[in-house]
Structure formats: C-alpha cells, structure tokens
Amino acid sequence: MSRIDGRTPGQLRPVTIQRGWSKHAEGSVLVSFGDTKVFCTASVTEGVPRWRKGSGEGWVTAEYAMLPRATNTRGDRESVRGKIGGRTHEISRLIGRSLRAVIDYKALGENTVVLDCDVLQADGGTRTAAITGAYVALSDAIAWAQAKKLVKHGKQPLTGTVSAVSVGIVDGVPLLDLCYEEDVRAETDMNVVCTGDGRFVEVQGTAESQPFAREELDSLLDLAVQGCAELTAAQHEALARTLS
C-alpha cells in the first residue's frame, strides 16, 4: 500500500537544510520536510535572564510561530489578537526543552541563545522540522560564540545532537513523517524527539480518534527512532558543508 504522495510507510519526505539563510543571525537555517518550510534563527546575546544571573550558567529558549498564510486558509496574527494561543505556547516550550537537552549550561557560560522558528509554509510536521532545523542553527551559533570567545576556550556547550519526527497511525498503518493530509486522518499522532545516539528527549503521543494499544505505540517508536537517525545524518551532512 502506498501513501498519498507515493512514499512507503517508513519513508521521510525529502529533507533540505540550508544554512546561512540570514545575514544577521549568528545561526540560521531554512529547513524543509517536503512542503513544510521553517525558517530557524539562533540569536546569541551575552548575559542571561535575571533569575539566572551570577550562576555561571547559560540559557537556551525558543519561540515558534506561523506566518498567517503558512496554511491553506489565512489565520489571524497572534500579535493582532493580542495573545499567544495554546498551540503556539505548547510548541515553543517543546522546542526549547528539546534543544536544552543537548546543552551543557556550565560550558555555555552566561550567554543566552534564542531560537526563533517561523513557519513559512506548513504541510504537517512543522514542530519536528523546527526542532531539526533549530539544532543546526544552534550549532552554528555556538560555533560563532566560540570564535568570538563568548564561550571559553576548550568548552563545548553541545553535548550531542537532536532531531525530531512525527509518526502516526493512518487506516491502521503506522507511518513516518506525516504530511498534513495524513495528519488530519490519523487515528494516533506522535511526535518524537531523539538524540543522535538514539535515546529519547520527548515522546508525545495522542489518540486522535481512538485509544492506542501498547503494540501500536511500540511500532510507532520503532519508526520514529529510524526516522530520527536519518535526520541526524542530514544534520551532519548540512553542518559538514562550508558556510559561504
């Protein structure tokens, strides 16, 4: 059985990771998972939020947003509505936690990195693309901070790599990296964040139309671990290229 876009159940959409997409940001990436495109910037500033001052430790945080017409019908701007919606809050927090999982705060020193993930075009999996792209932007930003001596010589604030992918059960079949059309039809939907060595940072599974059994959960985790391994490889490849 083949999928809407002809993929096999365990196949990722084409993934591209373009670095250096902004002339201002210390790290910047345009990541695409098929038609989902997220622009990720990593901004480094000296100093940390007030509650962390004097700790000798750094901080990493993230903000996620969708452009109003990233989706098929235009959504209101959250700035115009005057408040951030629950979904935006939830995803921003997820991205922040995911990236912090591979940060050694002591090694980072009292510096802050803010990751902005703005969805330019959405077709499912925007949060997982954001995490995967943000890691690469973060990596470039850390390298910049090391070059600028904001991070002390010999210190490596990154303790590993992190990537993320969605999985779900559609018509009873576990699928990797759902596009929007699959996502709306999924009985179960899961976002999984893994480190490069295959351990879990976040596992968020939700029954959409009916509860799921342990075996289903297990097969989804298998798919996700394999997908994250491929994304990890794509991240390494992108970081191996010379940044013009």
Next chain:
Amino acid sequence: MSRIDGRTPGQLRPVTIQRGWSKHAEGSVLVSFGDTKVFCTASVTEGVPRWRKGSGEGWVTAEYAMLPRATNTRGDRESVRGKIGGRTHEISRLIGRSLRAVIDYKALGENTVVLDCDVLQADGGTRTAAITGAYVALSDAIAWAQAKKLVKHGKQPLTGTVSAVSVGIVDGVPLLDLCYEEDVRAETDMNVVCTGDGRFVEVQGTAESQPFAREELDSLLDLAVQGCAELTAAQHEALARTLS
C-alpha cells in the same frame, strides 16, 4: 529502597474522590492524590460553540488553573497578569483532549460540557489528578443531562473511562505517581493517560536531566498502566456511592 514518603516504587499515594462538592455544578469532585488537591466541576449548557452549530454533535472542553498559593511560594494570578501562561495552556489542552477521548459527540447531542480543574493545593501530579477527578465529574454531569433529557433517551455519550498518572525515573529507579519533591529530582518525567481498558490516550514523556533509553520508557509505561488501573477502580468505587 523506600521513597521519601515511605512508598514502594509502584505505589500510588492515597487517593480520595469526593463527589457532590458543589451545590451549583452539574458534576463536581474534590480529588486528592496525597497532598495534591484539585477541585473539578463539570458545567453543562445546551448548545455548542459557533463552529459546531448544526452538526448535531456536542463538545467537551477543559480549563485548568492553580490558586495563587496552591504552591509553596505564591504565584501571580494569571488574571492579574492579563494572560495565561504556557504551562496552563498546555495542561488545559491535555485535560480537554483526554476527556474527549471517551466522548461520543453524536450521543451527547448539541450540548457542551466545560470541565474546570482548579488546584487548591499542589504537591506534584496536579494534571493527572485533574484528569482522574474530571472524569468523575463529567460522568455525574452526563447522568444529570440524561435525567434532564438534554441527552436523548437511550444515548450514552461516554464510551469508556479515563484516568491519568505520572511516572518518572529518580536516581535511576522508575517510580509511580511522583510527589513534588520527587518530581523536581526526576531525570525523566512522564504523564500517561489511559482508558479503563488499558489503552493509551496520551503519553507525554520528557527527559529532564538526560535522554532516556527505550527500556526505561518501557518500564515507565508498565508502571503507568498499572497505576491507571488502580485509579480506574477508585473512580468506579466513587461513582458507585450514592450522591446525597
């Protein structure tokens, strides 16, 4: 090895579920998981939100909040700050999704149930206590709606039961139903929502201090499934009592 409060790793805190705690609400419960106390009310209104009108289907939603001094140090009121924080948003959404997982919208008809879960005292596991208590309040509210003929004769809007529990790894040991002190020390923290027949509605695992391996995830899921089964029994017992 025994826990801070003398429990074994797989032991729940004492659970109490008091129904009929409000004279106004159609369903109301004071639920406690140890020192965590959450007041859950279920409010039934005829009609549904605008986007659902004419569908013949009902709606269930939830709002979660903490009283300012539910915790050890007083927190600002979100009403005073003028906006809801990300954590509140996230938990409200989780509770809503969890309860909707056992609702047959068609059978409910064009009625809305709002579940309000207000934490009176917090000691870890407030969201899981909220879900467990809210189910009982929802059940009473549905019975009220059936008695009032808001729900058509012979229709059963509830398709099952739902409960939730937290699990986590502390000092390398998987533990059930973390209290606050355990929660802050946990390396990994997971909230699991199950139906009464042991399937999953939500699985949300987060690495706090380090990524977790598949075997750790598996043992946490085992504990959670067992804990939810005990909570399901407590819910049945509470619902079996006569409401004065």
Next chain:
Amino acid sequence: MSRIDGRTPGQLRPVTIQRGWSKHAEGSVLVSFGDTKVFCTASVTEGVPRWRKGSGEGWVTAEYAMLPRATNTRGDRESVRGKIGGRTHEISRLIGRSLRAVIDYKALGENTVVLDCDVLQADGGTRTAAITGAYVALSDAIAWAQAKKLVKHGKQPLTGTVSAVSVGIVDGVPLLDLCYEEDVRAETDMNVVCTGDGRFVEVQGTAESQPFAREELDSLLDLAVQGCAELTAAQHEALARTLS
C-alpha cells in the same frame, strides 16, 4: 415573618471558620456563611513593594476571585478574558482596605502579606465572608511571622480585629446577612465592615430599586453592628482552637 431559609431578620447564617486548610500558606482558612464558601490564604514574604522600600513599614494587600462555577451559571475566567472585571477590582480593594485598617505598618516591619480570597461556592455575601475569613488567616500569618522573627520581638502588627456582614431591605424589612435569593430582591443593599470594638471601617450602601431614607439606613447599621459582633466572637473562638 420568617425568611426564605427560616431565619429571623437579625439572624446570621451558620458560620464556620476552619483554620489550617492549606499546607503551604502561612495562614489559611475555609470560611462559610451558609452555602457561601471562601478559601482565604495569607502569604507572607520578606520585603515590600518598590514604592515602600526603606520606609521601615510593611504592606498588606488582597486579591479576590470567584472560581468559574462558584455561581449557578458558569462565568468566564478573568485570566482567559485577559482582564479583571470591575466587580473583582472593587472587592479586592475593599478587602485590602479593610484588613489594613487593623495593621500597624511600623510594627509589621518591611514584610508583605498578600490575602487571597477565592470563592469556591457563592450564595450571597462573598465579600463579607472573605473579609471575616481573611482576618483569621492574617492573624495566623502574623503569628507565623512573629515565630520566624520576621516581626521584631515584642511588636504586635495587629491593632484589632475586623469582620464584615451584609444587610439589606427586602420587602421593606431590614435583614441581616442576605443569601443570594434575598440579595437579588433587595431594595437596598449594604456591606458593613466593623472592628471588634464596634467602630466602622467601611460602610457601603447602595439603593438597588429605590433610594433609601435616613431611618432605613439607621436600622441597617444597627443590624450590621450586631452581626459583626457575633462574627467577631466566631473569629475569637476559631483562633482559640489549637492548630494541628
């Protein structure tokens, strides 16, 4: 002529004042005036707001709120609406002023007490129950601060006691401590806050359906003074019990 609930015109509803209702707060009380139940906590913190720093004087303030289903029909959460309504503002300010009337700021020293009064169930008189309960919570919090040496040895920040009651004219008859059903039918409605020695801290009388004459005002004040005296006795009795 007897009242809806069988009381005489000058009779209070059953009053209960339970101390120690929270394990976290420095003072906490669940107060009930009949079916009106208000949860009052007193939170002590060292230091004072910016505008009072260096004055050597303390500060006491209050916040009042209703849980969404405290009333017969569910009200929107003010946190969700993003702003506090006029009624909430007005009552929070009234409670704060009332409690500050019995505080010696110098004796309190640069400490702040915040009184949170959250209505769990409303049946008329929520603001007067809140003031009456908050006094007891404040008293416990001050005792805690004295024990912790936050308040200097020999200093007594409390200069008296304070309680409050509503009175009103229903069908031409002055009544004490209106329940909700009486309140909505009242021609005139008054909230009176008294010190334990029978003097006035606040008198707020409002003509609901028609202006009131001086004699009516006088008879309402008589009832209120008597009611406050009984509430003062109930406060003393509650404070005389040993806090487990």
Next chain:
Amino acid sequence: MSRIDGRTPGQLRPVTIQRGWSKHAEGSVLVSFGDTKVFCTASVTEGVPRWRKGSGEGWVTAEYAMLPRATNTRGDRESVRGKIGGRTHEISRLIGRSLRAVIDYKALGENTVVLDCDVLQADGGTRTAAITGAYVALSDAIAWAQAKKLVKHGKQPLTGTVSAVSVGIVDGVPLLDLCYEEDVRAETDMNVVCTGDGRFVEVQGTAESQPFAREELDSLLDLAVQGCAELTAAQHEALARTLS
C-alpha cells in the same frame, strides 16, 4: 477654625455647571467644584446592549477617566498600559449606578445613554462632581431624545434628580466637599449620593487612618445631605438657563 481655603466646615467650594460644552454630544456639561473640573457628555443611541434587546427597556451607563495630567504629577494613560485600573472601574460603576437610580427604563424605551466623565483637572471630589454634572448632561440628553421622538410622547424617563458630595473628618472635624489637600489628611472619607428629595442612593464611607464611630458617621451624613441639597439647587438653576 477655618479650612485651608478659608471655607467653613459646612461650606461647598464654588460650583459652576456650564451646559452645551460640546457641539456633538446630546448633552454636555463642564462642571467645576473649586479647582476640580470634569467634562461630562451624554451620548444617546437607539438600541440597547444585546442582553437587554426586546425588553422594551433602556439602559444608562457611565465611564470615568482622568486625563494624564489632571493631577499634580502625570499618571500613565490606561489606554497605553492596556488596562483599566481598579479605581477607574470603581468610580465608573458608581456613576452608572447613581444615574440609573433616577431612570425609569420603561419610559426610556430601548435607547441607551452613555455618560462620559473625563476629569480635566483634579482637586478632590472628582467622582462627586462627575455625578453632579452627569445628571445635568443626562437631563439635556433626555430632553433631546424626547424632542427627537426617540422617547415616546408623554413619557418621562427621569424619576428625580441626583447629586453627590464628599464629606470627611479632618483633625476630628467633619467637613463638607474636601479639596485634595484635605482629602489626603482625612481620617475618614465618605462619598454620598442623594436624590433631590434628600434620600440616599449611595453611601460609601471609608476609614482612612482609624475606624469611625456611629456619631461621626451621623454628623457626616448630616453634612452630606445639606451639601447635596445645595447642589440640587445649582443643578436646577443650570437647567433653567436657556441653552444657546
């Protein structure tokens, strides 16, 4: 003993009531109590708020605000802060209730009058000047609505007149119509709203530095009743003039 500005204890400040101060509003008044100047407009619109539609009854509401430099030091604009303060809320509600006390909603029919009271210059007593001036603006607006046939022939929506004054105890002496300097020194401060026939619409007394006794309350009420009688006369005089 004479007062700061040479008045006797029972003497009002010079009162002026200028009608027709706006070319747009259906009723408009610039009222001054000494150096306190409030610009009151009454705006009539056909129709009523949604919750009152089809009742056949009208509605009257009020909004009070201070210009930022109405006081001795500039205050932030509430529009810039993005929320209305508690004091503003409280006074707006007081003005609205006071004016509604002399309105026959049935006679008004489904029309709405909004009273805007903007303080151009403050020197104590802004809310009482606002009520006193707003009554005159309301009266002109009602006459306009009668002339335009918005109000049915022969109907009189006004059931009486209303005015307000502040009283307080300064250095143990009850004083009428406090100016700012007196107000900040007052031990007790009361705002009283009366109908033209000398009955009470609102009585709001607050102990500022110490509780007050029944006799003090009585002498303040005496002063207030007399002051309101004089203000009623000033209102009649203003309304007797021809509006150019």
Next chain:
Amino acid sequence: MSRIDGRTPGQLRPVTIQRGWSKHAEGSVLVSFGDTKVFCTASVTEGVPRWRKGSGEGWVTAEYAMLPRATNTRGDRESVRGKIGGRTHEISRLIGRSLRAVIDYKALGENTVVLDCDVLQADGGTRTAAITGAYVALSDAIAWAQAKKLVKHGKQPLTGTVSAVSVGIVDGVPLLDLCYEEDVRAETDMNVVCTGDGRFVEVQGTAESQPFAREELDSLLDLAVQGCAELTAAQHEALARTLS
C-alpha cells in the same frame, strides 16, 4: 467659489491659543482651530528613560487621544478596548517627532517633557492643532524648567518654533486647513509641519480617492507654508501675553 463655512481657499479657521489652562501642568494650552479643540499639557520630570540615562541628553515625547465623544458619534475608549489603535499611535508619533525637531537634547539636559494632546472636540485637523498647541505648552514648560534651574543657566533647549496645518484638494481646488466636512470629501489630504523659518519637519500627503500630480503637490505645499507662517505668528502672539 467659497467654502462650506464661507472661507477662501487659503484662509485658516479662527485660531485661539489659551495658555495656563491647567493649574498642575508645567505648560498647558487649549488650542482651537475653528470647532476643533485640543487640550495640550506639557509635563516636565527630571530624569530620562532608561535607554538614555547617562547620556547627558533629554527627551521629549507625546501622546494623543480623543475623548470618546469628541466626534459626532461616540467612539469606544481605547483604555476599555485594552489597546491603542493604529491612528492614535501614528498621530502620537507624529507629534513627538515634530516637537523633537526643535529641541536641542544637550541643552535640555537629562529632563523629560511629555506632551499630552487630548482632543475635546473634533472638526478636522486635530493633529495639526495638537502640534501647534503643544509647541506653546512646550515653550512654557521649558521656561518653567529654566526658572527651576532644571535646565542649566544660559542653555536654550528650543532651537526654533514649530506649527502644523492640513491642506487638501476638494473638487479639484487646493484648500487650507480642512474642516471635517471638507476632509471627508478631499481627493488628496496632506499634513505639513513647518518650523518658524519656513522649512519642513514633516510632509505627509495621501491620495484619498485618486493619485495626485506633482503640480497639485506643489500648490498644496505653497498653501501649507503660508498657513504655518500665520500659525507661527499666532504662537508668538500667545507667548507674548503675560501668563496670569
């Protein structure tokens, strides 16, 4: 061809500039351009916003607002809506920039002047009346600051004078100082801010119903320069009077 109100195309409406309209503000003016009346206050405070501290330079800023019934139909208060509209923002910024154009920050020293321009009655040209009046209030406030030695002896923070006027094309004819009725019919509408020596501070031209040609722009600029010269004279005259 004569205008709605009988003026010639190049004729201003009657202009009045009354100084000393507030007893509190350091500078205050009631300015009228025909039926447009704006109350302008200038508030001086020692110190500057945080981002300017230690620079030795002062700051001047402005806030513009309309009273709700300044216009023919009542508008909602921006404080009640909880946010400032785009038009208000835009005009506040324009007034601030215009006044800063004639300020020598160094000479002002670390003092701040806030200009509040509140429209009491609107009939077109409120922003230009506001700028013209605010200059006079600013001038009085600067003189006050010099007298109080907040500004160093011998320093003159004002580098010139500034005034503003609207111009527009109605039925193909360029007109000076449009009243509301002309403004709504204008094909092109321009606000011009000039210094006393006839140079430009701001030129903001907008095609309302159709684009405008270079010659039209030129003739509008000619009218505006002439109008500003007359307003400059009115400002000088007002400032020459003795402030009682």
Next chain:
Amino acid sequence: MSRIDGRTPGQLRPVTIQRGWSKHAEGSVLVSFGDTKVFCTASVTEGVPRWRKGSGEGWVTAEYAMLPRATNTRGDRESVRGKIGGRTHEISRLIGRSLRAVIDYKALGENTVVLDCDVLQADGGTRTAAITGAYVALSDAIAWAQAKKLVKHGKQPLTGTVSAVSVGIVDGVPLLDLCYEEDVRAETDMNVVCTGDGRFVEVQGTAESQPFAREELDSLLDLAVQGCAELTAAQHEALARTLS
C-alpha cells in the same frame, strides 16, 4: 562621490521579485531590495468585513511585521508582548492605503484581499519593498479571483500599478533607495509611493536631524519618481513571466 555599497546617488539596489513563493496563497512574492527581503502573500476570501456588507464593494487590507531576527539585534515578538507597536501599525496602514489606491471596489465585488508582508531580513526600505512586492502578489490574487469567477466576467478591479521607494539626504546629498547604514545617517528621510503613470499615492517626508528646504524636497521627489518608474518596470517584467 560613491555610496557605501558603491552605488550612484540615483541608483536602486538590485531588485528581485519572485512570484509563486507559497503553495497556499492566492498570490505570493518574495521581493528583495538588496539585502532587504520581504515575503508578501495575498489571501482572497469571499465576503467583506461587517461594516461593508451589502455594499457590493470589496475590501483590501494589509498587515506588516518583522520576524524577530530580521534585524541586526533580535527584537521581541509583538505577539509575546501582547500588543502591536506604533511603527508596525503605521506601516501596515501605509501599505493598505497604497494598495487600495489602485483598486476599484465595485469591480472587486464583495471579496476581501489581505496582504501579509513579513520581513525576513531587513536592510532599510522594508516598507517600500513590501508595497512593491505586495502589488505583484495582489495582481496574481486578482487574476486567481477572476479565474475562479469570484470577480465578475469583464471586471478589472486593478485600476493601475503601484510601487514605492525611499529617498533621503545623507551628508547633504539626495540619495535613492537608502540601505540601513545610510538610513540611520540621513538628515531627511522620505517614503514615496507612486502609481505606474508617475502620480503620487503617498509622500511621507520626515526631518531626522534638521528641517529640510523646499529645494531639497523637490530633488528628493525627482529621485523617487525615477526610482518608482524603474520598480514599475521590474513589476511588469515579473508579472510577464509564466507562473509555474
């Protein structure tokens, strides 16, 4: 004398206009003026805002925003701050007015087009790039609406073309299309919006460090008209390409 980036005073930066940059929007363009990159989408919906219903006329509006790291230092998100800043408001309104200048509302019929202009990277001239790009997106959206028969057969809602450019005086020399570094140094800064036939839609000139004379204004207008003509040509060229 050559400019920072080697251009002559009257030379535009390289301009690129890429259509079809979004798979969802009815019209979409990535426009760049040198390093300034703005993503413009045009969203068409049937129907118009409430105040325009039944008029038979359409509506066009615009929203402008900057991504947080579009600039050299990261700015706070307006959605997180909970309100839109004055600059954003002002530019959104300018873009909307500019595009509406070439719309025939009757021909558009009761349809709405929303133009979203999100700055991905800023280097001066973001509002003029936004207007220039938004016109092309609007043009594609109108063509889409014609093809979908939302616009009646034979109707042409576009009455012309519109483009915009900034001009300014730097070190006494009038320059076309300022980059950021020039913009901050400019004595005078002007944004000019022209139709394709060389008439003006908006002229907004601001003295930054000193007032400007009529001759300076004239030479800036000359430059701007020439720059807009070149941008008009670039728009035509972009629209002449086949959209894949």
